[in-house]
Structure formats: C-alpha cells, structure tokens
Amino acid sequence: MSSQLTQIQPLSQPVDIGDEVATFSPEVEEEIDAHLAKYPVRRSAILPLMFIVQRERGYLDPPGVAYLANRLGLRYTDIWEVATFYSMINTSPVGKYHIQVCRTLSCKIRGAQKVTEHCSHKLGIKPGETTADGRFTLSEVECLGSCGTAPMFQINFDYHEELTPEKIDQILSSLP
Amino acid sequence: MFIGAIGCEPLQLARMHVENSRSIDVYRKHGGYEALKKVLETMSPEDVINEVKKSALRGRGGAGFPTGMKWSFVPKDSPKPKYVVCNADESEPGTFKDRYLMERDPHLLIEGMLIAAYALSSKLSFIYTRGEYRYLIDIMNRALAEARAAGFVGDRILNSNFSCEIHTHTGAGAYICGEETALLSSLEGMRGHPRMKPPFPAVSGLYASPTVVNNVETLTAVPDIIKMGGEPYQKLGTEKSGGTKLWSVSGHVNRPGVYELPMGYDDMEKFIMEDCQGIPDGKQLKAVIPGGSSVYIMRADQIIGKDVRMDYEGLVTAGSSVGSGGFIVMDETVDVFESTKNLTEFYKHESCGWCTPCREGTDWLVKVFKRIANGAGRPEDAQLMLDLCDNIEGKSFCPLGDAASWPIQSAIKRFPEDFKKHLAPPEI
Numbered sequence: 001m002s003s004q005l006t007q008i009q010p011l012s013q014p015v016d017i018g019d020e021v022a023t024f025s026p027e028v029e030e031e032i033d034a035h036l037a038k039y040p041v042r043r044s045a046i047l048p049l050m051f052i053v054q055r056e057r058g059y060l061d062p063p064g065v066a067y068l069a070n071r072l073g074l075r076y077t078d079i080w081e082v083a084t085f086y087s088m089i090n091t092s093p094v095g096k097y098h099i100q101v102c103r104t105l106s107c108k109i110r111g112a113q114k115v116t117e118h119c120s121h122k123l124g125i126k127p128g129e130t131t132a133d134g135r136f137t138l139s140e141v142e143c144l145g146s147c148g149t150a151p152m153f154q155i156n157f158d159y160h161e162e163l164t165p166e167k168i169d170q171i172l173s174s175l176p
Numbered sequence: 177m178f179i180g181a182i183g184c185e186p187l188q189l190a191r192m193h194v195e196n197s198r199s200i201d202v203y204r205k206h207g208g209y210e211a212l213k214k215v216l217e218t219m220s221p222e223d224v225i226n227e228v229k230k231s232a233l234r235g236r237g238g239a240g241f242p243t244g245m246k247w248s249f250v251p252k253d254s255p256k257p258k259y260v261v262c263n264a265d266e267s268e269p270g271t272f273k274d275r276y277l278m279e280r281d282p283h284l285l286i287e288g289m290l291i292a293a294y295a296l297s298s299k300l301s302f303i304y305t306r307g308e309y310r311y312l313i314d315i316m317n318r319a320l321a322e323a324r325a326a327g328f329v330g331d332r333i334l335n336s337n338f339s340c341e342i343h344t345h346t347g348a349g350a351y352i353c354g355e356e357t358a359l360l361s362s363l364e365g366m367r368g369h370p371r372m373k374p375p376f377p378a379v380s381g382l383y384a385s386p387t388v389v390n391n392v393e394t395l396t397a398v399p400d401i402i403k404m405g406g407e408p409y410q411k412l413g414t415e416k417s418g419g420t421k422l423w424s425v426s427g428h429v430n431r432p433g434v435y436e437l438p439m440g441y442d443d444m445e446k447f448i449m450e451d452c453q454g455i456p457d458g459k460q461l462k463a464v465i466p467g468g469s470s471v472y473i474m475r476a477d478q479i480i481g482k483d484v485r486m487d488y489e490g491l492v493t494a495g496s497s498v499g500s501g502g503f504i505v506m507d508e509t510v511d512v513f514e515s516t517k518n519l520t521e522f523y524k525h526e527s528c529g530w531c532t533p534c535r536e537g538t539d540w541l542v543k544v545f546k547r548i549a550n551g552a553g554r555p556e557d558a559q560l561m562l563d564l565c566d567n568i569e570g571k572s573f574c575p576l577g578d579a580a581s582w583p584i585q586s587a588i589k590r591f592p593e594d595f596k597k598h599l600a601p602p603e604i
C-alpha cells in the first residue's frame with residue numbers, strides 16, 4: 001500500500017507565471033469591457049475572457065493568466081483552477097487548425113474511426129499531436145451535437161458533417 | 177437529415193423550413209411575440225404559471241420535472257433578484273434538438289425566456305450555451321440585438337412596467353455543466369462542480385438568488401402554450417405529459433433527424449421502421465438507446481411487436497426512459513460490449529472529479545473495458561463491472577454517476593452474449 005502511495009505522480013507541473021502581463025488592443029479591451037458589463041459579478045466573465053485571450057495569444061499563456069487575474073481581481077490560482085477544468089481552454093499551444101473528431105457512439109457506429117485514421121494518415125500525426133509546422137492539431141473529442149449528421153469533426157469553431165474521405169480532403173486543402 | 181413533425185402539426189418546429197426564419201420580421205409575420213404581448217397586456221405572473229401548470233409541460237432537459245410546478249417554487253416575497261437561466265449546454269450523446277431550435281428559430285427562445293422572466297419577476301436572464309456551439313451564440317446575439325432594437329428586450333418592454341435583459345454565456349467543453357447546479361457554478365466563474373441540493377436553484381441558485389433553469393426545448397414550448405392555452409396544449413399529448421416532444425434520432429436509420437411527435441405517440445416500432453424509414457442496407461435492428469446515452473439500452477425484442485408508447489410512462493414500462501429524447505439506433509453489426517465501452521469512456525472523460533465513487537469508479541471501469549478489449553477478459557469480469565456500478569449508482573454526489581452505471585448494468589443484463597464472447601477464459 002505505502003509503496004503504491006509513493007508512486008502517485010504530481011497531477012500537473014508547476015507553472016512559472018513570471019512577471020509579464022499580456023496587453024491587448026483598444027478594440028479587444030472594449031470587447032472585454034462589454035463582457036464584464038453583462039454580469040452582476042465580475043468573475044462570471046472568466047470563460048468568455050479566456051476565449052478572447054486564447055484567440056489573441058494562441059492559448060492561455062502565463063501572461064494571459066496574469067492579465068485575467070488583474071482584470072477580474074482574482075489570484076493566479078483562481079484563474080488556473082478554472083482553466084484546467086474545461087477541455088476547450090488550452091493551457092499549451094495548439095495548431096492553427098484544431099481538428100476535433102467526435103468519437104462518441106453515434107459517430108462511432110457511423111465511421112468516426114475512419115475519419116480519424118484518414119486525418120491521421122493525411123497529416124502524419126496521431127490524435128493528441130500537432131504537425132511540426134504548427135498548422136494542425138488532431139484530437140478526438142466527445143459528442144458535439146451532430147449525431148444525426150455523423151461522422152463529423154469541428155475545425156476550430158466550424159462544424160463539418162456527413163464526412164467522407166473525399167469531403168475531408170477537400171476541406172483540408174481549402175484551408176488558407 | 178429530416179427535421180419535422182409526424183402525427184401532429186409542427187409546433188416547435190413550425191418555422192424550421194421557412195426562409196430567413198432567424199430574422200425578427202419573419203418571426204413576427206408568423207405570429208412571433210404575440211404571446212408576449214398577450215402576457216403583458218392581459219395576464220398576471222400567476223396566470224402565466226397557472227397556464228403552464230395546466231399545459232402539463234414537463235422539462236425537456238432530461239429529468240421531466242413539471243415546469244409549472246418548478247416555477248411556482250420560486251419564493252414570491254424574496255427581496256433578492258431572480259434569474260432565468262436557459263440550459264443550452266446540450267452535450268448528452270445522441271441529442272441535437274436544441275441546436276436546431278436556436279439555429280433556425282432564435283426568437284422563439286427569446287420570447288419563451290421573456291415570458292418565463294415575466295412569470296418569475298426576473299430582470300436578468302442568461303443563455304448558457306456549450307462552448308462548441310459558438311455559431312449559435314453568434315446567432316442568438318444577433319437575434320437579441322434585433323429584439324432589443326424592436327423593444328422586446330430591455331427596459332419597459334412594449335411600454336409595460338416589465339423590464340428584462342437577456343445575455344448569452346459560453347461554456348468551455350464540460351458535459352457536467354449541463355447539470356443545473358454545475359451550470360450555475362460555471363456561470364459564476366468557477367469550476368463546473370455540482371452543488372448540494374437542497375437548497376434547489378429555485379430557492380438559492382445563481383449568486384445565491386432564486387433561479388429557474390430550463391432547457392431550450394422547454395422554454396420554446398412556452399409561447400405556444402400561452403397562445404393556444406394550457407389545456408389545448410396538454411391535450412396534444414397525454415394527461416401527465418402535455419404537448420409535443422422533439423426526438424433526436426441518430427445511428428443506423430435511413431432517415432436520421434429531429435422529429436416532433438405528440439407525447440404518447442404510438443408506437444416506437446412504427447417510429448423507427450416507418451417514420452425514420454428503417455435500418456439501412458436491409459440489416460436487422462439490434463438495440464436502441466432512446467433517451468440520450470444515460471438511459472437503459474433496449475433490445476429489439478423489447479420494441480418490435482410491443483406497442484411501446486413514446487412518453488415518460490410508456491418508456492419506463494418498456495424498460496428505459498425518455499431522458500433527453502436522443503434515440504441512438506444500432507443494427508445487428510454493433511457489438512454492445514464495444515458500444516458500452518465507448519459510452520463508459522465518455523463518462524470517465526466527463527466525470528468532474530468532485531466525488532470518489534464516480535471519479536475512481538468510471539476510471540476503473542474503463543481500465544476493465546480496455547483490458548477485456550485487449551483480449552485479457554476473465555469470466556468474472558461481468559460481475560466485477562456490476563459490482564463497480566453498484567458502488568457508483570446511488571452513491572455519487574450527482575446523477576452523472578448513475579448515468580455512467582445504467583448503460584453498463586442494462587447492457588450486461590440485456591446483451592449477455594456480447595459480453596460473454598469477450599470474457600471466455602483463454603485457450604491453453
């Protein structure tokens with residue numbers, strides 16, 4: 001028992017937040033103000049703001065965490081504990097195009113595995129990996145509410161449904 | 177994909193195929209915002225709640241709780257602000273109806289929320305939408321801007337004393353945030369952990385104030401209830417489950433889609449074999465999960481020739497439940513061991529980690545499933561999985577634990593042959 005206990009790994013690596021605080025353009029600041037104005041309690045804006053930081057900086061990086069802590073009057077750990085709960089908040093860089101293939105039952109029985117394999121083969125990466133040029137990340141995700149138009153994937157926020165190998169090729173080659 | 181009504185006139189799906197159905201002008205041309213007008217001009221908040229009670233509308237988010245009753249639990253004399261929160265988290269596998277309601281008829285949801293807010297004297301409402309549905313948040317924001325400009329949202333709506341603001345909010349990828357108390361934690365900017373009930377949200381919800389959380393489909397039923405009256409709406413369905421219900425159908429059917437049926441539709445076999453046009457490639461029906469992934473799986477012989485009535489009581493009698501109304505249809509090629517493994521991986525991924533039975537139990541179950549899938553299944557594994565489920569079901573902090581157990585328990589019981597073939601002792 002005790003030997004098992006000593007094997008427990010730390011759940012996450014300590015993060016060095018550093019001193020840098022992210023800055024944003026006046027337009028983005030305005031967008032952030034508009035979100036803050038919606039809620040009687042500032043903290044409620046944390047997820048919308050995280051998405052903005054992520055959009056502007058590629059992922060929620062330490063300066064982004066510092067910015068949110070300042071802006072929301074919270075501690076770094078408050079930001080961090082929320083960020084690590086939600087699967088759409090990226091605390092490490094992802095590719096320019098994040099291909100998220102639904103793996104859940106309705107898609108599975110309609111050929112989700114083939115979609116993943118096709119993407120994997122075409123991009124030369126396994127699920128969970130990013131191409132060396134940083135263009136594509138491939139992930140398998142849970143039901144995205146397209147079960148009736150399976151199989152499907154989402155690239156960033158765009159839905160692509162009733163996928164076939166030809167359709168996948170066409171979608172991937174048409175990305176700028 | 178099919179979107180439409182069968183066995184009744186389309187109510188909630190009435191404008192699904194109307195050109196430009198998202199715009200406020202088209203909505204108003206089709207009688208939009210008339211129910212709100214009627215409410216503001218001729219009804220008291222109590223009248224509205226009574227009408228919804230008479231309609232026998234039951235919550236469409238999964239639990240089927242009577243909506244009018246839920247609304248009447250909000251304390252009228254509370255000095256605190258009151259909130260209406262629309263649950264648009266729609267993450268239950270096999271469920272995709274709220275998506276089309278918001279995509280094609282956003283003003284119907286806004287009108288339903290305004291009527292609910294009036295009934296509950298709420299001045300501020302939120303639509304909590306799953307993060308992946310970003311395009312729907314954009315659609316709702318545009319519709320809200322139109323409604324504000326037309327005087328339906330904001331201060332002194334239609335020159336009455338009623339003021340109400342509605343905002344959209346985004347989730348960020350967490351199934352548990354569909355559970356109403358976890359949703360409220362998330363909306364407050366916390367990790368999405370569920371909270372203890374009681375107190376129920378109606379008494380102490382968002383920011384510890386009285387809050388009503390309702391599903392998109394529930395709220396979009398309200399304008400029609402007001403327009404036609406509670407009783408006529410109830411009569412479309414059955415005594416205990418009024419009105420019509422949306423069913424999302426996916427998997428092995430020739431015509432998947434969102435179907436609006438009267439509550440109590442007769443019967444499930446006809447629905448799958450005729451309305452959804454049967455199973456592709458001449459295959460046989462093997463199994464159906466009728467209520468989103470979190471309900472008991474049904475064998476074909478519990479459906480074929482059994483006259484299963486499609487409402488809350490009918491599906492329970494048949495051995496499952498309505499849940500979120502997500503039909504996952506499976507043909508003879510599906511190995512129920514594999515399909516159950518797939519869903520268990522879903523629950524493991526989505527367990528929020530707050531309580532031990534669910535967090536450790538789902539993880540352990542996935543390990544057992546994986547070991548069996550890798551060829552190291554043992555005859556006693558079926559019992560091991562049932563024991564694990566027994567330690568999760570009813571012993572977890574929120575219903576996700578039960579939801580993770582039920583698919584496994586029912587699959588082992590109803591499809592023992594699919595498990596047995598993986599559990600044979602290794603040949604020497």
Ligand SMILES: Cc1cc2nc3c(=O)[nH]c(=O)nc-3n(C[C@H](O)[C@H](O)[C@H](O)COP(=O)(O)O)c2cc1C
Nearest residue numbers: 235236237263265266267354355356390391394575
């Ligand atoms: C794990 C879990 C996930 C849920 N997900 C959703 C969901 O995505 N959408 C929803 O409306 N209700 C969901 N519910 C049900 C809600 O807790 C709540 O009952 C519902 O939003 C109430 O609205 P209604 O009365 O209109 O059905 C979920 C419940 C649980 C336990």
Ligand code: SF4
Nearest residue numbers: 528529530531534574
């Ligand atoms: S049952 Fe699961 S999802 Fe619910 S509180 Fe416990 S760990 Fe979280």
Ligand code: FES
Nearest residue numbers: 102107144146147
């Ligand atoms: S199962 Fe893939 S979108 Fe629902």
